[in-house]
Amino acid sequence: MNIIANVRAQVPLIHCITNYVTVNDVANILLACGGSPIMADDAQEAAEMSSICNGTVINIGTLNARTVDSMITAGKKANELGHIVVLDPVGAGATTLRTETTFRLLNEIQFSVIRGNISEIKTVYQGSGTTKGVDADVSDTVTEKNLEEVITFAKQLSQKTGAIIAITGAIDIVADSTKAYVIRNGHAMMSKITGTGCMLTGMVAAYCAANPQNKLEATVAAVSAMGYCGEIAFAKTQKENSGTSSFRMHLIDAVSQLDDNTLLGGRNIESRE
C-alpha cells in the first residue's frame, strides 16, 4: 500500500470551507498527514481558490447564509474541474437550516465522499434524490447486531449519491455501491475532544486527492488511520496518566508520524462484498 506515501509525495492542496470551531485542528491534521490546507470562505474567491487546489472540503459545522453560497460555488467549480469534493454534514437533522443546506448541497454538487455519523448520514439519505417512503429507518447507533443493515443502507446511499459513504462511530463503515469495509479501530476518548470528525473529513480529502484512482481504498485508509492513531494516542495518554488535551496532541502527533506499513500493521478492517 502506498496511499500515505502518495499524500506525502504529492502534498495535495485542500481548500476547506469549514467551521470556525475546529478549523485549526483541520489545518494541522492536513499538514500532519502530508497535505496542505487553505481556507477561503468569501463568495468572491471560494471558486477561484478551489480551482487552484486539488480537493475541496465542505463542512457545515458553523454555516451561515454567506458561507453557504461560497460552498455552492466552490463545490461546483471543483466538480467542473474533476477535483475531489468531500461533504461533512455536521449536525444535519439537528436544525432545519442544516438539513435544508445539506439537501441543497446534495442537489447542486456531486460529492466524491460524504462522511458523517449515522444520524447525519440518515439525513443525507432523506435528501438524496427520490426516497422510497421511509427508507432510512436504520438505528441511530451502529452495532455488531445491525451491521448488515447499515452496510446495505450505506451501499444504497452510495448508489443514490454517486459518492463514497463513510459512516463513523464506534464501528466505522466505508462503502461504495458494491463494496463495503467495516473498520474496528479507534477509542472512546476520541469523542472527548472536539474535531475528530472534521479532521477525518480533511484527511479523507487529502488521501483521495493524492490517490484519485483508488478513492474507496483511500477513504478506508484515512478512516482506519484516524482510528488507529486514536489507539496510539490513547495508549500514550493512559501511560502518562494525562487527560483529553494531551490525547489530542498525541492524536495529531501519531497522524504526523504514520506511514503505510505502520497503518497496515495496526488497522482492523473487514471487507464485505
Next chain:
Amino acid sequence: MNIIANVRAQVPLIHCITNYVTVNDVANILLACGGSPIMADDAQEAAEMSSICNGTVINIGTLNARTVDSMITAGKKANELGHIVVLDPVGAGATTLRTETTFRLLNEIQFSVIRGNISEIKTVYQGSGTTKGVDADVSDTVTEKNLEEVITFAKQLSQKTGAIIAITGAIDIVADSTKAYVIRNGHAMMSKITGTGCMLTGMVAAYCAANPQNKLEATVAAVSAMGYCGEIAFAKTQKENSGTSSFRMHLIDAVSQLDDNTLLGGRNIESRE
C-alpha cells in the same frame, strides 16, 4: 458534593454563541468537564439550536451585527424554555459596540449567570435597570482590602439582574442577592494563555445545566474547579520547566480528570452571608 458527577452523568448539551478566538478551547473544556458543545450562530438556526440544548452561552468576544441578532433570539428561546443562559460580556466597557450590546442583551434576556472580570461586570452594572447615580465605583482590581465592597456590589448586581454574578480575577467572587463565596484558587499563569475566562463560562453553563436546583453552588464549583485545575497545571508546568502552551494542555487535562472529591480537597472557598 455530586455537582461534577451530575455533569458527567447527564452530559448537558451547551449551545455556545461565542468568539472565534477561543471557541475551540471552549468546545474542548465542555467535553473535558463532562458536557457536550454545539456552536451555531446563524439567526436562522440559533433559537432552534438553543431549544434542543440544555444551556446557552452568549459570549461577545468577537461580536458582529449578524451574531448579535442570533444571540438575542437564542437567549430568548432559552428563557422561554427555562434553560440555563450564561453571559460572558468580553470587553464590555472597552468599546461602544460591546457596551451597548451588553446593555441590549441584559435588557432582552434573563441570564442565569453573568461571568466576567471586575471591569466588565462594572459595565454590566451600568446597564442593569435603574442605576442610582454612579453606583459601580468599586476599584478595577479585587484585593483583600476592597473585598467587602466588591461582595456588596456583586450582591446588589445579582439583585438587579436576577442572575448569579461571578467576578473572576486573582480573587474570585460568586454571589446571588443574599449569599457570596470568595474563592482563592488559581495561578497567575492562567492570564498568560487566552481563553481561561471563556472556558470557565462554558463550564459554568454545563455545571448549572446539570445542577439546575443548585445554580449558586454549581457556579462556585465551576469557578473553583477552573482555579484549582490552574494550580495543578502550574505545578506540572513548573516541574517539567515548560511554558504556557504546556500549561494550557495541563489545564484542560486537569479539568478532564477532575471529580467532586478531588475538587473538595483542593478548593479554597469562603462563604460570606
Next chain:
Amino acid sequence: MNIIANVRAQVPLIHCITNYVTVNDVANILLACGGSPIMADDAQEAAEMSSICNGTVINIGTLNARTVDSMITAGKKANELGHIVVLDPVGAGATTLRTETTFRLLNEIQFSVIRGNISEIKTVYQGSGTTKGVDADVSDTVTEKNLEEVITFAKQLSQKTGAIIAITGAIDIVADSTKAYVIRNGHAMMSKITGTGCMLTGMVAAYCAANPQNKLEATVAAVSAMGYCGEIAFAKTQKENSGTSSFRMHLIDAVSQLDDNTLLGGRNIESRE
C-alpha cells in the same frame, strides 16, 4: 539588547483583525511573548479598538467583504494615532480578491512592517505605487544563490512602501530601505504546522510596539526569536520522538520562556548594508 524585556515590561496591547484558522495561536503567542491580544473585526468597533491598543495587525488569511472594511478603518485610525500597523498579506497573489485587497490596503494604510513569504511579498511589490514594468521578477524561493537579489528587492520595496519588509522562509530577510539582515534560524518542521507565519506577524507587532524607536531591530528580534524557538522546539520533539502537535506546543513554550540573552546566544543573523 532589551527588546524582549521591553515587551514583557510594557505588555503592548495588539489589536488583530486576522483569520479564524490561526487566531487562537496568534492570541497565545502574543501572550507568550509578553504582549496582550484583542480581536475585534466589526466595522462598528474596529477603529475604536485600535485606538485603545498599542499596535494593529491586519492579516487577510480568511478575509471577507465585512472584515476588509474593518481592516481599513482600523488601519487608518492606527495611522492617525501613530501606532504600529503590521500587514500579513496571506495568500496575496493566489486569488484576485486577496491581491486586490492587498493593493487596497497598501493604498489606504501606511504600514510599519509587512511580513510574508517571498511570493506574497512579490504581490505586495506589484501593488506598491508605480511599478517600473516587471520589477518583481525575483525567484519564488530564497536561496543562498539569489540572496543578493532578494535583499535588493526587499530594500526597494521598503523604499516604495515606507514599511520594514520581512520576507520569511528557509532563509529570512528583514530590510528597510538602506539596511538588511539575513536570518538563518528555524527548522523545516515549522512548515508542518499552521500558523507560524501568522504568529510571527503578531510577535512583530508586539516587539515593535514596545520598541518604537528601533522597529528594524525589533522586527529582526521577532523573526530570529521565532526561528530560534523553532530550533528549540524541534530539538525537544526529536528527543521525545513525538510529532507536529508536540512541536507546536514546544514552539509556543519556547517563546514564552525566551529572554534577550538567550536569543542573542541562539540567533544567527548577518547584517548587509
